[in-house]
Amino acid sequence: MTSNDPDLFLSLSAIWVLLLASLVLSLVAVILVVRTRRGRTPRNLANTAYANPDSTVETARTPLREFEKNGQSADAALVNWTPDTLRKILADELPGAQVIVVSNREPYIHNLVDGPDGDEVELVVPASGLVSALEPITRACNGTWIAYGGGSADHLTVGADDSIQVPPDRPSYTLRRVWLSEEEHEGYYLGFANEGLWPLCHIAFTRPVFRTSDWETYQAVNRKFADTVVKEARNERPIVLVQDYHFALLPRMIRERLPEAIVITFWHIPWPNSEVFSICPWREAILDGLLGSSIIGFHTQFHCNNFIESVDRFMESRIEREDAAISYGGQTSLVHAYPISIEWPPVQLETLPSVAECRRDVREKYGLADDVKLCVGVERLDYTKGILDRLRALEDLFERHPEWIGRLTLLQVAAPSRGTLPAYRQLYEECHRYADELNRRFGRNGSKPVLMVAEHHSQRQVYEVYRAADLCLVTSLHDGMNLVAKEFVAARDDERGVLLLSTFAGASKELLEALIVNPYDVTMMADALQQALTMPEQEQRSRMRRMREIVRDNNVYRWAGSMLLDAARLRKRGEMERATAHGGPPAGNGNLLTMIRRGRVAAL
Structure with a gap:
């Protein structure tokens, strides 16, 4: 046969076709395997676990360890977060850890009010938002909540130890x-914290006011709360959850007196860039105070x-950006993102009437x-x-879409x-004048x-009000989280309503299925209002269903549990380091902080 023999050409063509087909089949097989492995995500695992409402930490152990082997964070795969989950982690x-929460605002306030027979306690x-997030956590942990007693009858309702159950x-x-x-209160709260x-921190174009007298009072009040934490601690190793910008100095004060405590500070408002933060005259002292935390x-x-x-x-410090860790003054602080959320399901829904009754x-x-939206x-x-x-967006909507005049009300x-x-x-005056x-x-x-x-x-x-609404507006100029958005979603078990x-x-x-807007763009917000007002019911349901899944899966128990898991890893790290210092086994291969962050120091 010669090279131009037609039979030879056909044979060679058939071989090439077979080889090409084999290659395609191999590629398809590889793609299927990769997709299968990628499909084993935390959300898929969460959906599997939620199919069984009785699943607990025990049933989550297998997927947790699988994720730990793959170098992923253990808390990303922990599913079905409930009060029982928190109690089991503790x-x-x-074991034996006492949970102490510190905040300015108290979860229950007692006030004197006029009654038919004289003064009554209300x-x-x-x-x-802070109370709605922390109150179910403290209940679940049987902890101690330390807060400013500002109610007019607060003194009358406590025992000799200034406490109440x-x-x-x-x-x-x-x-x-x-x-x-x-x-x-005026210097620490109204002055330094809020002026x-x-x-x-919010960069809302209101000039910060810093007074030396307010700063001195802020320091004194932080010391007063530190004294109270030490008095309430049953041993030298409590877990102290310090809340918000009122207590930037408190972590260091606790660390100096309870060096074995795990101090978790959560900053509920934004943190500005370093150029803006440099405005504060006591910036180094604030950073030093916060770096007394085990976790920020x-x-x-x-x-x-x-x-x-x-x-x-x-600050003179060593920063390990891969591990989100800061070494300062001989101590390491982890800096992590923990998106706060709400209780699921909301306890308020247990006693509220149907959506139709709330609307009426x-x-x-x-x-x-x-017929009014x-x-x-x-x-x-x-x-x-x-x-x-x-309000400006509402005005723009009425001017460009006058058909909504008389058919839309903002409450x-x-x-x-x-x-x-x-x-x-x-x-206050501007809002009422504009309205x-x-x-x-x-x-x-x-x-x-x-x-x-x-x-x-x-x-x-x-x-x-959430259940009665057709639309909910959350148009913060700057916010840490804003739990109103999540509360509105949680309230809508009818899967109706639109969130801007x-x-x-x-x-x-x-909440990516919300209508995301730039609050500084009035025209954009007015257009979003028009879109929301005309959105079909099916689209509302589709968007709301997805947002409800997000709030359900990432509830407040997951927020707290993630911090407690990191606290457990830090405590294990300390024990390992002490054991190594006394001739015990080595901590293992690799950077220990990396192991903690990636969940390889197993918390479960």
Whole structure:
């Protein structure tokens, strides 16, 4: 046969076709294997576990260890987070550990009110994001909550040790109150914390005010709380959860007196970049105080990066960026992102009527017709929440889409806050003046496009409003997380309603099915309002169903459990280092901090 023989050509062609087919089949097989392995993600595992409502930490051990072998964080795969999960972590990984929570705001307030027979004691449960997140955690851990006792009847309801058992209907933990004079509260809380640190961290174009007298009071109050933590500690190794910007100095003060304690500080508000943070006259002291923590937590990785950048710029320290760890003064602090969340399912839903009944009751209360779309905003009256900007967006909507005049009402629940500070008094006046102007221009037949309700609401009342709403506006100019967004989603078990969410709120990094808006862009917000008002029910359900899955899977027990797991790993690390120092076995191969961060020092 010659090279141009047709039979030879056909034979060679058949061989090439077979080889090509084999190659394609091999590639398909490889792709299937890779996809199968990639499909074993934390969310898939979580969905599997949620199919069995009785699954616990025990049933999660196998996937946890599989993820640990692959170098992934153990807490990413831990599923079905419940109070029992937290209790099991404490019992198995932190046996005998006492959990102490420290915050400025207390979960239960007792006030004196006028009654038919004279003064009566009224119990108030504040509608606070911090309280709604921490209260179920403290209940689950049977811990101690230390807070400022600011209620007018708080003194009358505690024992000789300044403590009271709460919740009142089913006591499960201790509330320890700390007393502050009017001068202390004014300098520490209203002054340094809220005229200084609050605007500094939120970058909301309100100038921070720093006074030496406020700083000195802030130091003194932090010392007072440190004294209380030491008194309440049953041994030298408690787990202390320090909350927020009111206590930047507290971790170092605790560390100096309880060196074996695990101090977890969670900063609930944003952390600015180092250039902005440099404005603070006592920046080094604040960083030194926070670096007394074993773990420093923020809502987002972006805020973690800003904090590490600030430490790198102003402190003599060693930063291991891969491990998110800072070595300073002979101690290592981990800096991690822990997105805060809410209890799931919300306990408020147990006693609330159906969505239809909530809609009827709220509309009757505010005199709204059945065909009027109800948009709600729920927050403290604070310049960081973007209330004026959403009023501008409503005005723009009415001007460009006049068909909504008389058919849309914004119910703005704005609890009074820090009313003695000039910036807050000015905001109160501006919001009411703007609302009155919109009502004058766009009111029809007795209806008002804006209802400003500047009063405190209970959590139950807030959830009733969520369930009655067609839209919820969360248009923060800058926020750490903003739990209103998650509460609205959790309240909507009918899978209806639309969430408009600021891109500058931490919740926007999780709730991607919300309509994400730039609160500084009035036209964009008005367009988003139009989209929400005309969104088909099926699209609402699809978006809400996905957001509810996110809030369910990443609930508040997961937030707390992730920090407790990291605390357990730190405690194990300390034990390993002590054993090595005394001639015990080596800590193992590789960087120990890397092992902790990646979950290879198994917590379960």
